[in-house]
Amino acid sequence: MKTELSRTLGIEHAIFGFTPFPAVAAAITRAGGFGVLGAVRYTAPDDLARDLDWMQEHTDGLPYGLDVVMPAKKVDGVSEADVEAMIPEGHRAFVRDTLAKHGVPELAAGEASGWRITGWMEQVARSQLDVAFDYPIKLLANALGSPPADVVERAHAHGVLVAALAGSARHARHHADAGIDVVVAQGYEAGGHTGEIASMVLTPEVVEAVAPLPVLAAGGIGSGEQIAAGLALGAQGVWLGSLWLTTTEAEMHSRALTAKLLAAGSGDTVRSRALTGKPARQLRTEWTDAWDDPAGPGTLPMPLQGLLVAEAVSRIQKYEVAPLLGTPVGQIVGRMNSERSVQQVFDELTSGFEKAIDRINRIAGRSTQ
Amino acid sequence: MKTELSRTLGIEHAIFGFTPFPAVAAAITRAGGFGVLGAVRYTAPDDLARDLDWMQEHTDGLPYGLDVVMPAKKVDGVSEADVEAMIPEGHRAFVRDTLAKHGVPELAAGEASGWRITGWMEQVARSQLDVAFDYPIKLLANALGSPPADVVERAHAHGVLVAALAGSARHARHHADAGIDVVVAQGYEAGGHTGEIASMVLTPEVVEAVAPLPVLAAGGIGSGEQIAAGLALGAQGVWLGSLWLTTTEAEMHSRALTAKLLAAGSGDTVRSRALTGKPARQLRTEWTDAWDDPAGPGTLPMPLQGLLVAEAVSRIQKYEVAPLLGTPVGQIVGRMNSERSVQQVFDELTSGFEKAIDRINRIAGRSTQ
Numbered sequence: 064m065k066t067e068l069s070r071t072l073g074i075e076h077a078i079f080g081f082t083p084f085p086a087v088a089a090a091i092t093r094a095g096g097f098g099v100l101g102a103v104r105y106t107a108p109d110d111l112a113r114d115l116d117w118m119q120e121h122t123d124g125l126p127y128g129l130d131v132v133m134p135a136k137k138v139d140g141v142s143e144a145d146v147e148a149m150i151p152e153g154h155r156a157f158v159r160d161t162l163a164k165h166g167v168p169e170l171a172a173g174e175a176s177g178w179r180i181t182g183w184m185e186q187v188a189r190s191q192l193d194v195a196f197d198y199p200i201k202l203l204a205n206a207l208g209s210p211p212a213d214v215v216e217r218a219h220a221h222g223v224l225v226a227a228l229a230g231s232a233r234h235a236r237h238h239a240d241a242g243i244d245v246v247v248a249q250g251y252e253a254g255g256h257t258g259e260i261a262s263m264v265l266t267p268e269v270v271e272a273v274a275p276l277p278v279l280a281a282g283g284i285g286s287g288e289q290i291a292a293g294l295a296l297g298a299q300g301v302w303l304g305s306l307w308l309t310t311t312e313a314e315m316h317s318r319a320l321t322a323k324l325l326a327a328g329s330g331d332t333v334r335s336r337a338l339t340g341k342p343a344r345q346l347r348t349e350w351t352d353a354w355d356d357p358a359g360p361g362t363l364p365m366p367l368q369g370l371l372v373a374e375a376v377s378r379i380q381k382y383e384v385a386p387l388l389g390t391p392v393g394q395i396v397g398r399m400n401s402e403r404s405v406q407q408v409f410d411e412l413t414s415g416f417e418k419a420i421d422r423i424n425r426i427a428g429r430s431t432q
Numbered sequence: 433m434k435t436e437l438s439r440t441l442g443i444e445h446a447i448f449g450f451t452p453f454p455a456v457a458a459a460i461t462r463a464g465g466f467g468v469l470g471a472v473r474y475t476a477p478d479d480l481a482r483d484l485d486w487m488q489e490h491t492d493g494l495p496y497g498l499d500v501v502m503p504a505k506k507v508d509g510v511s512e513a514d515v516e517a518m519i520p521e522g523h524r525a526f527v528r529d530t531l532a533k534h535g536v537p538e539l540a541a542g543e544a545s546g547w548r549i550t551g552w553m554e555q556v557a558r559s560q561l562d563v564a565f566d567y568p569i570k571l572l573a574n575a576l577g578s579p580p581a582d583v584v585e586r587a588h589a590h591g592v593l594v595a596a597l598a599g600s601a602r603h604a605r606h607h608a609d610a611g612i613d614v615v616v617a618q619g620y621e622a623g624g625h626t627g628e629i630a631s632m633v634l635t636p637e638v639v640e641a642v643a644p645l646p647v648l649a650a651g652g653i654g655s656g657e658q659i660a661a662g663l664a665l666g667a668q669g670v671w672l673g674s675l676w677l678t679t680t681e682a683e684m685h686s687r688a689l690t691a692k693l694l695a696a697g698s699g700d701t702v703r704s705r706a707l708t709g710k711p712a713r714q715l716r717t718e719w720t721d722a723w724d725d726p727a728g729p730g731t732l733p734m735p736l737q738g739l740l741v742a743e744a745v746s747r748i749q750k751y752e753v754a755p756l757l758g759t760p761v762g763q764i765v766g767r768m769n770s771e772r773s774v775q776q777v778f779d780e781l782t783s784g785f786e787k788a789i790d791r792i793n794r795i796a797g798r799s800t801q
Contacts, residue, residue, distance in 0.1 A: 064795060064796060064797075065795060065797060066795055077795070231698075231699060232697075232698075250630065250632065251620065251621075251630055252620075252629070252630035252632055252633050258699075259699065260621070260698050260699060260763055261619065261620055261621035261630035261631060261632065261651070261652055261763060262630060262632045263619065263621055263630065263631045263632055263651065263652030263653065263658060263661060263662075264621050264652045264658075264698050264762075264763040264764055264766065265698070267655060267657055267658065267767075268698060268766060268767070282630070282632065283630055283632030283633045284632065286636060288636055288664055288665050288666055289632060289633075289636065289665065291661075291664035291792060292632060292660075292661035292662075292664040292665050293632075293661070294791075294792055294795055295657055295660035295661040295664050295788050295791075295792050296657050296658065296661050297657055297791075328601075329600075329601075329629050329633050329634070329637060330600060330627075330628065330629060357726060393633075394629055394630060394633040395633055397633065397637060398636075398637070416796070417796070419664050420792065420793070420796045420798065422663075422664075422666075423660060423663055423664050423789065423792070424789070424793070424798070426433060426434060426435055426446070426663055427433060427785070427786070427789045428433075428434060429789065429793070
């Protein structure tokens with residue numbers, strides 16, 4: 064499975080795997096794909112350095128990348144405390160009431176919330192970059208908007224390709240104008256932040272909008288057939304995130320959450336602002352229902368919503384309060400029905416791809432050799 | 433482009449074209465695809481017979497089909513007047529006010545509304561079937577739910593395959609249990625009634641759910657690349673509806689509507705209950721915005737909503753009131769940017785498909801001959 068982009072990066076298969084877990088990212092790279100480590104949870108640069116050291120030791124010199132979250136709109140000199148002060152008391156009360164209704168215990172005194180909004184703020188992303196450029200990363204992805212011009216320049220000076228996610232052709236053109244090298248076309252069905260255009264329509268639109276820049280198809284991809292479809296739509300590779308959440312290498316928050324993912328069908332996700340203030344696909348839970356209920360206070364804009372719910376999300380995860388327990392995941396969750404190693408998943412993707420190519424060639428009346 | 437299903441039906445390309453226009457359906461069949469005439473607008477059986485006579489004369493003995501709308505829930509002995517009586521006065525006032533706000537003129541005295549809800553009612557669908565089985569149709573599609581058992585039996589007795597649209601694997605299994613022969617997997621991005629699962633995820637789910645029954649991929653398909661993607665996902669053919677609306681053979685209501693379709697982008701549709709009471713993708717207009725506005729009265733359930741808005745829709749179309757003028761159409765509307773003949777569109781689909789197959793074989797490292 065080779066495209067111009069996969070040759071540039073020196074990978075065997077044009078399969079890009081996004082994951083917050085170093086062990087998963089490294090295993091994707093070792094399997095012949097391109098592992099991309101999500102950096103949003105690293106609020107301390109030293110933690111990121113430690114995990115990138117580990118990645119170096121476990122990727123056999125093969126290429127990998129890093130994904131940061133750097134919102135397009137820069138707000139200078141705004142601290143987390145400043146943002147905290149902007150949250151209305153009514154919304155705080157709604158969080159307290161919703162948690163109380165489900166009997167969610169408090170964290171222990173002095174126990175830190177495991178998930179902080181700070182990873183979403185530009186100054187944190189920049190401190191992550193200071194660490195990242197000390198490592199031989201081959202691709203830097205930005206999950207929200209185009210990265211600032213100086214970041215693109217810095218990446219290019221280090222020989223690092225820059226990728227950015229786009230939910231529309233307009234977003235993609237904006238990225239191209241900003242000098243990025245790879246566009247990830249993130250369809251409606253994808254997990255996490257996503258727009259309303261489905262991959263079937265979005266992928267070729269983005270390919271056409273930014274040609275000759277390479278495009279990766281993201282959203283709804285979790286089998287070799289779906290990889291073949293994404294590539295048929297003109298992509299130079301596929302970008303998979305959700306599928307790795309149920310691999311044995313994934314360090315998930317809780318067994319209860321893994322069990323929910325394994326049981327969920329494709330209709331059990333929702334595109335909700337509950338997590339960050341921007342529409343992001345995730346498991347539908349009583350928590351997302353509460354935020355999406357017209358009778359409730361509704362969500363706050365990014366970054367307020369993320370900060371508002373950070374501690375609540377930690378408590379829900381720590382105490383495994385099943386009705387509220389969720390995670391960003393795409394509609395492909397419907398086929399994540401067993402726990403397997405990254406290598407097993409990868410083998411299934413590549414062999415499924417070969418079978419899909421055989422079948423489509425029979426339909427097209429081609430004999431292949 | 434040949435699959436088991438296309439061989440069974442004796443067509444050259446596994447491309448199924450749904451359209452309310454006989455001239456379009458016949459042209460699709462003549463081009464080597466399978467034209468499916470939508471019957472919902474035929475309230476008088478004689479009108480359907482006249483157009484099927486015309487189809488017979490213009491399809492050179494090649495196969496075609498018919499699509500009826502037969503809701504799964506049968507309501508015996510309910511007349512249009514009974515349904516009219518169930519509509520709240522507040523909703524009628526909202527229709528009047530919204531039309532008045534946009535200065536939409538009344539129809540002339542005695543002028544009939546061109547679009548009636550009656551085509552959605554089972555007794556009308558059955559009178560259509562009485563006509564249809566006098567013609568050598570090869571496929572009968574039902575757009576809402578599984579057709580009643582006696583209709584499936586009657587079709588099979590006439591050697592007619594029965595197809596049904598499904599928006600989820602569960603719907604598809606229900607169809608299979610009802611004895612239908614072909615499932616059309618209708619993705620979120622499709623025009624008309626549609627669910628929330630996008631084609632990339634839905635198609636393989638439905639294929640797996642009803643195997644060995646053949647599945648057609650519908651939703652987001654308007655190019656040869658997208659056909660290749662749909663087939664890669666395991667479908668035995670593709671089902672295209674929106675794409676034909678801007679062909680020269682399409683007898684559209686108004687030039688203004690055609691102009692809106694040609695100008696619309698993939699983000700200019702909405703999945704709204706405004707037209708029928710069930711979620712259906714259509715052009716987003718000030719009319720759909722009014723119905724989807726939380727400050728308004730909201731929509732009524734099917735079939736009330738369709739009956740409520742039937743005359744209003746006729747007036748909007750007749751007087752071409754641009755801000756309100758819409759039609760069911762999928763996200764593929766973004767690439768419907770010029771008026772061409774069905775044959776030209778079809779040639780582009782088949783040549784685009786061949787190019788997509790060439791490209792994916794290069795990626796897969798296959799040489800083809």
